[in-house]
Amino acid sequence: MSRLLSSQAMSSFLPKKDLLGFAVLALILVVVLPLSLDIFRLNLVGKYLTYAFVAVGLVLCWGYGGILSLGQGVFFGLGGYAMAMFLKLEASDPESTKIQSTPGIPDFMDWNQITELPFFWQPFHSLGFTLLAIIVLPSILGYIIGVAMFKRRVGGVYFAIITQAFAAILTILIIGQQGYTGGVNGMTDLRTLHGWDIRTDSAKYVFYFLCVFMLFVCLLIAQFIRKSKLGRLLVAMRDKEDRVRFSGYDVSNFKIFVFCVGAIFAAIGGALFTLQVGFMSPTLVGIVPSIEMVIFCAVGGRLSIIGAVYGALAVNFAKTSFSESFPELWLFAMGGLFIAVVMAFPNGLAGLYNTYAAPKVDALFAKFFNKKSLTTTPPEGALTEPKKNGGIKKTPAVTAESRSIPQGAIHEPQ
Numbered sequence: 001m002s003r004l005l006s007s008q009a010m011s012s013f014l015p016k017k018d019l020l021g022f023a024v025l026a027l028i029l030v031v032v033l034p035l036s037l038d039i040f041r042l043n044l045v046g047k048y049l050t051y052a053f054v055a056v057g058l059v060l061c062w063g064y065g066g067i068l069s070l071g072q073g074v075f076f077g078l079g080g081y082a083m084a085m086f087l088k089l090e091a092s093d094p095e096s097t098k099i100q101s102t103p104g105i106p107d108f109m110d111w112n113q114i115t116e117l118p119f120f121w122q123p124f125h126s127l128g129f130t131l132l133a134i135i136v137l138p139s140i141l142g143y144i145i146g147v148a149m150f151k152r153r154v155g156g157v158y159f160a161i162i163t164q165a166f167a168a169i170l171t172i173l174i175i176g177q178q179g180y181t182g183g184v185n186g187m188t189d190l191r192t193l194h195g196w197d198i199r200t201d202s203a204k205y206v207f208y209f210l211c212v213f214m215l216f217v218c219l220l221i222a223q224f225i226r227k228s229k230l231g232r233l234l235v236a237m238r239d240k241e242d243r244v245r246f247s248g249y250d251v252s253n254f255k256i257f258v259f260c261v262g263a264i265f266a267a268i269g270g271a272l273f274t275l276q277v278g279f280m281s282p283t284l285v286g287i288v289p290s291i292e293m294v295i296f297c298a299v300g301g302r303l304s305i306i307g308a309v310y311g312a313l314a315v316n317f318a319k320t321s322f323s324e325s326f327p328e329l330w331l332f333a334m335g336g337l338f339i340a341v342v343m344a345f346p347n348g349l350a351g352l353y354n355t356y357a358a359p360k361v362d363a364l365f366a367k368f369f370n371k372k373s374l375t376t377t378p379p380e381g382a383l384t385e386p387k388k389n390g391g392i393k394k395t396p397a398v399t400a401e402s403r404s405i406p407q408g409a410i411h412e413p414q
Contacts, residue, residue, distance in 0.1 A: 012227060013223065013224065013227050014223065014227075017358075018223065018306075021306040022216075022219070022306070025306055025309060025310075026216065029049075029212045029215075030209075030212060033045055034205075034208070034209075039201045039204055039205065042204070042205070042208055043204045043208065043276060044320065045208070045313070046204070046207060046208040046211050046272075046276045047273060047276055047277055047316075048312055048313050048316040048317065049211050049212065049215055049272075049309070049312070049313070050211060050269040050270070050272045050273040050276065051269060051292075051293060051296055051312040051316060052215060052269070052296070052308060052309040052312035052313070053214075053215060053218055053265045053266060053268055053269025053272070054072050054075075054076055054262075054265065054266040054269050054293045054296070054297075054312075055293065055296040055297040055300060055308035055309065055311060055312045056215075056218055056219060056222050056265055056305050056308050056309065057072065057218075057222075057261065057262030057263070057264075057265035057266050058072060058262060058293065058294060058296075058297040058302070058308070059222065059297055059301075059302055059303065059304065059305050059307075059308045060222055060225060060226075060234070060258050060261060060262055060305075061258055061259055061262040062294070062297060062302055063297070063301075063302035063303045063304075064225075064226065064231060064234040064235055064238060064258070064303070065234045065237060065238055065254070065255060065258045065259075066155075066234075066237060066238030066239075066241075067155070067159065067255055067258070067259060068156075068157075068159070068160045068294070069159070069160065069163045069259070069262065069290075069294075070160045070161075070163050070164040070167070070287070070290050070291055070294060071162075071163030071164055071165075071166045071167040071290050072163075072262065072263075072266045072290055072293050072294075073167050073266075073284065073285045073286060073287075073289045073290035073293065074141070074163075074166050074167050074170050074285060074290070075138040075141070075142065075262075075263040075264075075266035075267045075270070076266045076267065076269055076270040076273070076284060076285065076289070076293070077170060077174075077270060077280070077282070077284060077285030078134075078137050078138050078141065078267050078270065079134045079137075079138060079266065079267030079268060079269065079270030079271040079274075080270030080271060080273050080274045080280040080284065081174075081181070081187070081270075081274075081280050082124070082130055082133045082134050082137060082267075082271065083130060083134065083270070083271040083274040083275060083280070084186075084187040084190060084274045084279070084280040085121060085124040085130070085187070086124045086125075086126075086127060086130040087187075087190035087191070087192070087193065087198075087274065087275075088106050088187050088189075088190060089106070089121065089124055089125055090191075090192055090193070090194070091106075091189060091190060091191045091192065092104065092105060092106045092107070097110070101115075102114070102115045102116075104117070105117050106182070106187075107189070108178065108179070108182045108183065108185070108187075109179055109180070112178055112179030113179075114179045114180075118180055121180075127193075127194065134267050134268065134270075134271045135264055135267065135268075137267070138260075138263040138264055138266065138267040139260050139263060139264055141263065142256075142259050142260040142262075142263035142264075143256060143260055145162075145163070145166065145259070146252075146255060146256030146259045146260065147252075147256060149162065150251075150252035150255040150256055150259075151252050153252075155241075155255075163290075164287055164290065167285065167286050167287050167290045168286065168287055170282075170285055170286075171282045171285050171286040171287075174282040174285065175282055181282075182281075184281070184282060185281065186279055186280050186281025186282060186283075187279060187280050187281070188278075188279045188281075189279075190274070190278050190279060193275070198275060198278065199278065204276065207272070207275050207276045208276070210272070210275075211272045211276065214268055214272065215309070218265050218268065219305055219306070219309075221261070222261075222265075222305045223305065225258070225261070226305070230254065230257075230258075233249065233254055234254065234258060237251055237254060237255070266293075270284075288331075292315075292334065295311075295315060295334060295337065295338050295341075296308065296311045296312040296315050296316075297311060298311070298338060298341045298342070298348055299311040299314060299315050299337065299341055299348050299349060300312065300314075300348050300349050300350060301347050301348030301349055301350025301351055302347070302348065303347060303350065303351075304347075304348070304350030306350070307348055307349050307350030307353075310349055310350075311348060311349060314349070315334075315337070318333075318337075319334070
């Protein structure tokens with residue numbers, strides 16, 4: 001009985017179609033790409049995957065909760081800068097900085113005539129505090145923004161504009177406080193993590209697989225939220241917020257929670273970006289990168305957490321390829337891509353897959369497993385019973401049913 005219940009709970013948490021999506025993504029990221037790409041290209045893929053954290057968080061906020069945030073770069077930057085501060089302090093020991101006028105502090109502080117490490121930099125000597133800060137800082141900021149906005153029923157386009165303003169404010173703050181943040185150049189020359197050189201090929205392999213592991217942890221958390229009662233409430237709030245409120249639920253609390261979850265995902269992505277790329281700058285925090293993150297989610301499919309990962313990979317790959325040949329035209333291409341997604345395929349790559357590819361895949365699997373069950377474990381009288389009951393002939397019926405699934409329907413909470 002307990003096994004039956006656990007099996008039902010597992011199938012409810014991770015249905016076969018979702019399980020297949022997770023398995024294919026894991027196969028691509030863990031086996032195919034590491035075996036087929038050199039370390040330079042694999043490191044680029046690792047960088048693209050850090051944006052997938054933000055896209056997955058946006059699927060929960062925007063796709064399910066109806067909260068369009070154009071300031072996710074703020075949280076991405078918080079996580080990235082927290083990790084960069086730890087790495088920068090490790091690279092600024094007195095021995096390495098003895099040629100400075102004030103040894104033992106980061107080089108950009110010395111250039112700006114700061115003679116003492118600021119108090120808010122001191123805790124970042126500890127890796128434990130840094131890891132805690134990557135989770136806690138975006139949570140606190142997300143909670144403050146959420147309480148200030150959602151408790152006053154600010155939403156829709158007004159919330160999107162306000163989050164954009166936060167991205168602009170943080171960018172101006174970072175650039176203006178050059179002596180404490182590195183200014184427009186950001187934090188560079190990050191070398192070691194607890195004495196381990198992060199610039200070697202072996203370190204890049206380790207960080208890539210760490211990034212994949214953390215991405216799947218976030219995907220499973222997002223899947224849990226989708227399939228839980230909270231996921232159904234988020235969809236209800238997105239479609240009919242007043243009805244949910246009149247049913248007795250405090251809508252703002254749910255919005256604050258999912259917004260904080262999206263902020264934490266983005267911060268984890270930012271920290272992994274710093275580890276893999278080796279720097280952090282305000283160009284990754286502002287309005288433009290925040291809008292690009294929304295495009296990653298839209299292209300992949302704002303109702304699909306797996307699609308968001310593919311969207312981040314596809315758009316960033318196109319950005320790298322296209323910007324090498326036409327660097328000035330890339331932003332126009334990005335804008336055109338966003339318009340095309342909204343006008344032509346609003347459910348993104350996941351919607352295209354569900355409409356055109358999923359029925360064929362389902363039919364193929366149904367045909368394969370039916371054949372396998374008939375050839376491997378033929379029960380007594382199996383040659384006559386299927387014909388009487390029409391068991392084999394039910395396969396086209398399953399195919400017809402699967403073809404009737406609307407675009408993006410499998411991503412809705414059951």
